[in-house]
Each structure stands twice: as structure tokens, then as C-alpha cells.
Amino acid sequence: MERGKWNSVEDELWQHSRVGVIRASDLETLGIGQTTTYRQCQPGGRWRHLLPGIVLLERSQPTSRQRIEAALMFVRHDALVTGLQAARQYNLRAGPDPQFVHVLVPHKYCVRSSGFVVVERTVLFPSSYFRDGIPLAPPARAVLDGVRRIRELGPVRALLIEAVQSGLTNTTELRRELDTGAKRGTALPRRVLNEIDLGVRSVAEADAVEVWHQAGLPTPHCNAVLVDSEGVYAGMPDLWCDEVGLAWEIDSNEFHYSKELYAKTLARNSRYATLGIGVVQTLPSRLRAEPEAVIAELRAAYAVASARPRPQVHIKNSQPA
Structure with missing residues (x-):
């Protein structure tokens, strides 16, 4: 396809995407065959394959927002972003940079993790909080889902203290979430919450x-x-x-x-x-x-x-x- 025509087609495809992220099935509906999509995602092509059935309409590395959109498209069902990626959406800056997109889905859906997406099925599916159009787990759940996967005290401290000091959540909500969720990975968060309850603010x-x-x-x-x-x-x-x-x-x-x-x-x-x-x-x-x-x-x-x-x-x- 000629360059000028490709540019015209891609302009239209972007309008049907989410910040440049689109399902391969939607591309097919728009007249882009599977062979063309596959070829354009190969080295030298114009697009990038992100996840099974999910394409980025450019060759650059995906942004954080594009990874989130790709994860939500991949899951398809009701899903909430949680963990460190959600903490960033809540404007928390402490803790390690997210290496993956952690999403929650209702337990009845059988969806497996893939690529940079970690899928967690949960019986207690929480209400959603929207930030910039992204469905997020409630602040306490999101922050704790992030720190449960951290094995060092320092980053756990930093993130929980920032979450409380910023007013995003409080120790009562965090303890309630700890008591109702899984027990694995809760020792460090409980230690830090005890410190915060005793007056520690940094x-x-x-x-x-x-x-x-x-x-x-x-x-x-x-x-x-x-x-x-x-x-x-x-x-x-x-x-x-x-x-x-x-x-x-x-x-x-x-x-x-x-x-x-x-x-x-x-x-x-x-x-x-x-x-x-x-x-x-x-x-x-x-x-x-x-x-x-x-x-x-x-x-x-x-x-x-x-x-x-x-x-x-x-x-x-x-x-x-």
C-alpha cells in the first residue's frame, strides 16, 4: 500500500482505537485482514504486537496508558486496574515503578495472565473508581495489592505513608482491606500500619x-x-x-x-x-x-x-x- 494511502488509513484506524491500541478483530472489521495485521507487526512493519489479539498502531514502545488500555482490551470482561499501576493513577509516586499491569476480574471469568498483564480473579470484586477514564480498584485495595508483592520494607513504608499522608486512604480502610483479603504478603504492610498508628509520618x-x-x-x-x-x-x-x-x-x-x-x-x-x-x-x-x-x-x-x-x-x- 502506498505511503500516502497508509497515512490516510491509519488516521481512520486511530479514531477507532484507544490511544492507538486496538483489537486485531476490530481491525478486521475495519477492512484490515489478518495477514496484513501480522505483516505490519513484524520487524520493519508499522505496528507493534502488544498482547494476544491486541495491536499498537505505531512502532514505539507503549506508554503506561497504552499498556493499561491494552490490558483492559485483553481481559474483555469487567476489570479494574489495581496495584502499583493504579497507585500511579492515584498520583502516588513512592514505591517501585510498575513492571506490569495488575488487573482484577470477577472470579467467574477464566482469564489467564499474559505478557505484561497479571490477571487476578477475585470473589470480592470491588466497586470501581474512575481516573481519566480508567477503572481502578478502590485506593486501599489498589495500594495493598501493590505492596503485597514487594519484599523490602523501605518501598512498602514509602508507599503506605504517602497514601495516608496524601489523604488518599487511611489506616482504618487499609486494615479493613488486610483483614478481608488474602493473608499472603501482609506482614510488612501490617508493620508499617502499626508505625503510622503510632504517629510516624515519614x-x-x-x-x-x-x-x-x-x-x-x-x-x-x-x-x-x-x-x-x-x-x-x-x-x-x-x-x-x-x-x-x-x-x-x-x-x-x-x-x-x-x-x-x-x-x-x-x-x-x-x-x-x-x-x-x-x-x-x-x-x-x-x-x-x-x-x-x-x-x-x-x-x-x-x-x-x-x-x-x-x-x-x-x-x-x-x-x-
């Missing part, structure tokens, strides 16, 4: 709690609001040891790039000094790179704090870690 704070416990110091409080003897706000340290009045702040370099935020840090430290509060400041990177050194610093600071009178401050509200 990956750095979760790392800090681990290091603190390794130091063998009394159980700290996360993000406790401190007030002085007259009820005036004193601060809200990342971790607080109430027994001796010791604050631990995890301060990143990025935090101090802003003059305004740097001024707030100086004001905070001045309040601590005025009230007699001992404070340890640590960069987040050191929590993993130099845990033993950080532990030694914490123990030394705790010893100094124990040797002086406890400052006259108390917790307005607290979350024991």
Missing part, C-alpha cells in the same frame, strides 16, 4: 524509630506537642523522650535551603535551649548510612539529659512509638 521518622529502639532507650513519642509550665507551645519534635526531656529532630539539608524554614529551625532550637530541653539533630541519610554512630550520639545525649534536672515541659498530646 520514612525518615520510621527509620528513626528503629534506630532509637536499637539504642535501647526508653520508648519515645512521635510528633508530641510540647508545652511549657504555662501551657505555651514549646515544640513538636520528631521523637521525644519524656523521661529525661530529650528531643530528636530529623532535619534534612533540603529543609534548610529555604531561609524561612531555616529561621523556624533556629527559633525552635532557641525555645528548646531556653526551656532546658536537650536536642539531637540528625540528617535522614545518616539513619541508614551511619546507624551505629547515631546510636552512640543518642546514648550520649540521653546520659547528659539524665544527669540534669528534667525541663518543666509536658506533652499536650502524644503518640508512643
Whole structure:
């Protein structure tokens, strides 16, 4: 077929596709025979074969959206995108990049996984949430389907903390989903949810709690609001040891790039000094790179704090870690 005529035909085919993704059976209905489709998907052709019976009307690597559309076309039946791919559609950026498209289908449909599509049949088929025209599993289900397949604590922490801190979901919804779903792959999510319930609001704070416990110091409080003897706000340290009045702040370099935020840090430290509060400041990177050194610093600071009178401050509200 001549180039000009091909361009005219492809313009029409794109109009019948989903972002360039189309079923081979639909191509046949539009007058493109199986032989032509097969030939165009071979090396040197104009198209790309994505999945059984699914074609991309260009040679480039498929985009994330095109992979999703191809997966939904391949499944045919009612289906929801879940897992890490759905988390990206919910605008979550933590966790590993999706390597496949994970879809849920009602248990009555016998559909097998193929290529980059992982098909999971489920008796408890959830209601759909649409984002940009894509049917997604509910946020709690989608996020947990993603982290269940991750075997490292760090990425699980990052994704669950971002999901909760962004307001996309909450620990109650996540726990409910964990309790009703399969038990495999739930140990790490449950551990992280326990940390979040205890007041941890970032990956750095979760790392800090681990290091603190390794130091063998009394159980700290996360993000406790401190007030002085007259009820005036004193601060809200990342971790607080109430027994001796010791604050631990995890301060990143990025935090101090802003003059305004740097001024707030100086004001905070001045309040601590005025009230007699001992404070340890640590960069987040050191929590993993130099845990033993950080532990030694914490123990030394705790010893100094124990040797002086406890400052006259108390917790307005607290979350024991």
C-alpha cells in the first residue's frame, strides 16, 4: 500500500482505537485482514504486537496508558486496574515503578495472565473508581495489592505513608482491606500500619524509630506537642523522650535551603535551649548510612539529659512509638 494511502488509513484506524491500541478483530472489521495485521507487526512493519489479539498502531514502545488500555482490551470482561499501576493513577509516586499491569476480574471469568498483564480473579470484586477514564480498584485495595508483592520494607513504608499522608486512604480502610483479603504478603504492610498508628509520618521518622529502639532507650513519642509550665507551645519534635526531656529532630539539608524554614529551625532550637530541653539533630541519610554512630550520639545525649534536672515541659498530646 502506498505511503500516502497508509497515512490516510491509519488516521481512520486511530479514531477507532484507544490511544492507538486496538483489537486485531476490530481491525478486521475495519477492512484490515489478518495477514496484513501480522505483516505490519513484524520487524520493519508499522505496528507493534502488544498482547494476544491486541495491536499498537505505531512502532514505539507503549506508554503506561497504552499498556493499561491494552490490558483492559485483553481481559474483555469487567476489570479494574489495581496495584502499583493504579497507585500511579492515584498520583502516588513512592514505591517501585510498575513492571506490569495488575488487573482484577470477577472470579467467574477464566482469564489467564499474559505478557505484561497479571490477571487476578477475585470473589470480592470491588466497586470501581474512575481516573481519566480508567477503572481502578478502590485506593486501599489498589495500594495493598501493590505492596503485597514487594519484599523490602523501605518501598512498602514509602508507599503506605504517602497514601495516608496524601489523604488518599487511611489506616482504618487499609486494615479493613488486610483483614478481608488474602493473608499472603501482609506482614510488612501490617508493620508499617502499626508505625503510622503510632504517629510516624515519614520514612525518615520510621527509620528513626528503629534506630532509637536499637539504642535501647526508653520508648519515645512521635510528633508530641510540647508545652511549657504555662501551657505555651514549646515544640513538636520528631521523637521525644519524656523521661529525661530529650528531643530528636530529623532535619534534612533540603529543609534548610529555604531561609524561612531555616529561621523556624533556629527559633525552635532557641525555645528548646531556653526551656532546658536537650536536642539531637540528625540528617535522614545518616539513619541508614551511619546507624551505629547515631546510636552512640543518642546514648550520649540521653546520659547528659539524665544527669540534669528534667525541663518543666509536658506533652499536650502524644503518640508512643
